[in-house]
Amino acid sequence: MTETAPRPTLEAVAALAGVSRATVSRVVNGGAGVREQLVERVRRAVEQLGYVPNQAARSLVTRRHDAVAVVIAEPETRVFADPFFALQLRGISKELTEHDCQLVLLLTEGRDDHARVARYLAGGHVDGALVFSLHLDDPLPRLIRGAGVPTVFGGRPGWGNGARGTTPTLYVDSDNRGGARDAVRHLVGLGRTRVAHITGPLDQTSAVDRLDGYRDVMEDADPRLVVEGDFTPAGGERAVRQLLDRCPDLDAVFAANDLSASGALRALRAAGRRVPEDVAVVGFDDMLPVAEQTDPPLTTVRQDTEEMGRLMAGLLLRGRGRRGGGRQAGEDAEGTPSGVVLPTKLVRRVSA
Amino acid sequence: MTETAPRPTLEAVAALAGVSRATVSRVVNGGAGVREQLVERVRRAVEQLGYVPNQAARSLVTRRHDAVAVVIAEPETRVFADPFFALQLRGISKELTEHDCQLVLLLTEGRDDHARVARYLAGGHVDGALVFSLHLDDPLPRLIRGAGVPTVFGGRPGWGNGARGTTPTLYVDSDNRGGARDAVRHLVGLGRTRVAHITGPLDQTSAVDRLDGYRDVMEDADPRLVVEGDFTPAGGERAVRQLLDRCPDLDAVFAANDLSASGALRALRAAGRRVPEDVAVVGFDDMLPVAEQTDPPLTTVRQDTEEMGRLMAGLLLRGRGRRGGGRQAGEDAEGTPSGVVLPTKLVRRVSA
CATH class of the missing domain: 1.10.260.40 (lambda repressor-like DNA-binding domains)
Incomplete structure (x- = not known):
């Protein structure tokens, strides 16, 4: 015909x-x-x-299903506790709904369940997958490659230059390193010299990139000024207690996200430090309402999380149009990463 | 055999x-x-x-897929803003994971997308569906019946006695009416005589049942003491402003959930009323950390939301075992409702 x-x-x-x-x-x-x-x-x-x-x-x-799976490589408890995921899902949901495509969120209790997720993806239930919050040693990308569905990643995959695949792996990310540089330069511009950094989990590229941005500006900083956090408020509190113990003369903190910055603010207050007078604090995300409701309101680096979600979905749907012929979006999940990187922007409030 | x-x-x-x-x-x-x-x-x-x-x-x-869909009849923005859903999903997720069954959360932007959800359910991608937060005029139950998958509802479906189906519709619920009675009796026991009620959305049976429980105790109450809310903090604030306008002499508020109670507390404080001295406040849910972090901490009616999720999943999985023979769980989505109703318990803190 x-x-x-x-x-x-x-x-x-x-x-x-x-x-x-x-x-x-x-x-x-x-x-x-x-x-x-x-x-x-x-x-x-x-x-x-x-x-x-x-x-x-x-x-x-x-054999199109008009459905797209979203896989967040975190236990469901974290998915619902961190507004970052809700925002990214909002962007994804809007974009998919505009194309009358069903959002299928595959929740898990943790990494042990990732093989089951891959089985569902391989079972012919969805047209593709959007995957985010990857950790470096997670078998998920390999499992997803095995499932043979087009995939777009949220955040730069960690395998980077070691990739042997021929098809590029599509991802959407923010300029984490540039944003971190802006944050730390702002603190230095305020005259702060003992700038600490609370990192995210360093098995995630977003955390590594933000640490690199910090180091770009603070080349000769005391290494004790860097403490690993975990993107949660409790992690931020712990990190500040540790930092005050090691470096009681610190005068600024750059936290790798707003949630850990909110914990940092609480711990600084508990320790009797005034923000921003004694210690200036900058976060990352511009997560609302968190960043506006901290005491004091948080200076932070804005990334357009919802737009990242939208773009991921848009890239995947465009790739889907090519199914049955030509190359599929992300068909080789360990291909050379090829990304769309969105700019970030410093938002000044009171904390720095 | x-x-x-x-x-x-x-x-x-x-x-x-x-x-x-x-x-x-x-x-x-x-x-x-x-x-x-x-x-x-x-x-x-x-x-x-x-x-x-x-x-x-x-x-x-x-033809088992070892996957169960969860459908929440609310826009994804509400799903992520109301911790009630996260808790219920936690229970569902734990139960499904124990049976190595994938949780497939079908998110939507709103009611217009429910036909698409039903198409996905009919498409042979899941073994059954768990459906909650139904509203009375929502076409979802009818659509789901058309999809022909076993279903268990969270919360008593509203069609009640008008049901013509022969197969009972399974649901899991809390004793909303009994819990509400306990809350209002507690307020009356404190000597309060002008007890107001902020309802939930009255197109949901949980809200209707809690209102009925309030009326069981406050038979002759001034009807102006009842204001419709929407289970959100903003709705609770609005309702209290309206109540203070109509009945400035009120001395107690029973809010239909903790989120609206938190808004009510804010509005009472803004109006210069002391809690519990001037106005005693009781919520419903015992949603943590919300109920502990309000100012003052909230007296409320505990329902075991996570356990409700577990039970829903458990009932569905047991029904699944009967597939291919006998009756399927909820195969007629408008059959006579047949439910498991969990007890509630008053938890006293400071607000009443």
């Missing part, structure tokens, strides 16, 4: 399958209440004629 | 199907590289003998 041939009708399918129009319609809309044998017969007729009346039939022919 | 009969072997399947052991094994593990005709023959032998060697074979026999 050429592109210009008349589109086959529902009647033609019914005639070829030897069933009623209503039966074809029921099969095409899900097949509920139709005997399996008839479903099969209609399906064959649909395929033979290339009948594409609507979404359901298109799915029969093209 | 009775429960005590020996389990059929791979060899028995091969003999009955007239193929090699290796072919049975290949079919049982997905069927790649085996002619469709042979796959069919093996499948029939597997079914005839009731051979259940492992997950893959079980899926062949039962």
Whole structure:
């Protein structure tokens, strides 16, 4: 059948399958209440004629599901505790809904469940996957590659230059290193000389990149001024207690995200340090309402988290258009990373 | 086959199907590289003998996906803003993970997307659905019934006595009416006589049941003491402003959930009323950390939200075991509601 041939009708399918129009319609809309044998017969007729009346039939022919999976490589408890994920999901949800595509969030209790996630991805339930919050030693990218679905990553994958794949791995990220440089330069510009850094978990590239940005500016800093955090408020509190113990003369803190900055502020207050008079504090994310409701309101580096989600979904949907021919978006999950990197912006409030 | 009969072997399947052991094994593990005709023959032998060697074979026999969908009839923005949903999902996630079953959360932007959710459910991607936060005029239950998947509801469905279906609709709920009675009796026991009630959205049975519990105790109360809220902090603030306007002499507020109680506390403070001296306040949920972190800490009615999620998942998984024979859990989504109702408990803190 050429592109210009008349589109086959529902009647033609019914005639070829030897069933009623209503039966074809029921099969095409899900097949509920139709005997399996008839479903099969209609399906064959649909395929033979290339009948594409609507979404359901298109799915029969093209095996498109109009559904995209989102996999966050964190336990569900963290997914719901960190507003970063909600924001990224909001962007993804908006973009997918505009394309009448179902968002399928695959939750897990932790890393042990990632093989099951990969099985679901491989099971023909979705057209592609959006994956974020990768950790360096997580088997997830390998498992997802095995599942054979187009994938776009949120955040730069960590395998970087070691990649042997030929197809680029698509990702969307913020300029984490540049944003961190801006934060630390701002603190230095305020006359601060003992600038500490609370990192994120260093098995994530966003945390590594922000640490690199800090080091770009603070080349000769006392290494004891850097403490590893975990992107949570409790981690920020712990880190500040540790920092005050090691370097009681610190006069500024750059925290790798707003949640850990909020914990840092609490710990500084508990230790009797005034912010920003004694210790200036800068966060990262501009996560609202967190960043506005801290005491004092937080100076931070804004990244457009929702837009990152939107872009990830958009890239994946565009890749999906190429299915069945040509290269698929991210089909080799350890291909050379090829990313869209969004700019960041310093937002001044009271804490620095 | 009775429960005590020996389990059929791979060899028995091969003999009955007239193929090699290796072919049975290949079919049982997905069927790649085996002619469709042979796959069919093996499948029939597997079914005839009731051979259940492992997950893959079980899926062949039962068409089981080892995945359960969760549908929350709210826009994704509310799903992530209200910790109630996170808690219920935690219970569901734990239970499903214990059964190596994938939690598939279907997010939407709102009611307009519910038809798409139903299409996904009908598409053979999950073994069943857990549905919560139903609103009375939502087409979702009807759509889900059309999708033909076993369903368990969180919260009593609203169609109640009007149901014409023959199969009971399974649901899990808390004793909303009894809990509300306890809350209001506690306030009356403190000597309060002008007890106001901020309801939830009255198109949800949980809100209606809590209002009924309030009325059980406050039979002759001034009707102006009841204001409709929406389960959000902002709704609680609005309601208190309205109440103070209408009934400035009120001396107690029972809010239908902790989030609206937190807003009520803020509005009371803003109006110069002391809690509990001038106005005693009781919430519902015992949502932590919200209920502990309000100023003052909130007296409230505890419901075991996480356990509700666990029970929902457990009921669905048990129903799944009956697939292919007997009645399926919730196969008629408007059957007579038949529920498991969990007890509630008053938790005293400072606010009342």
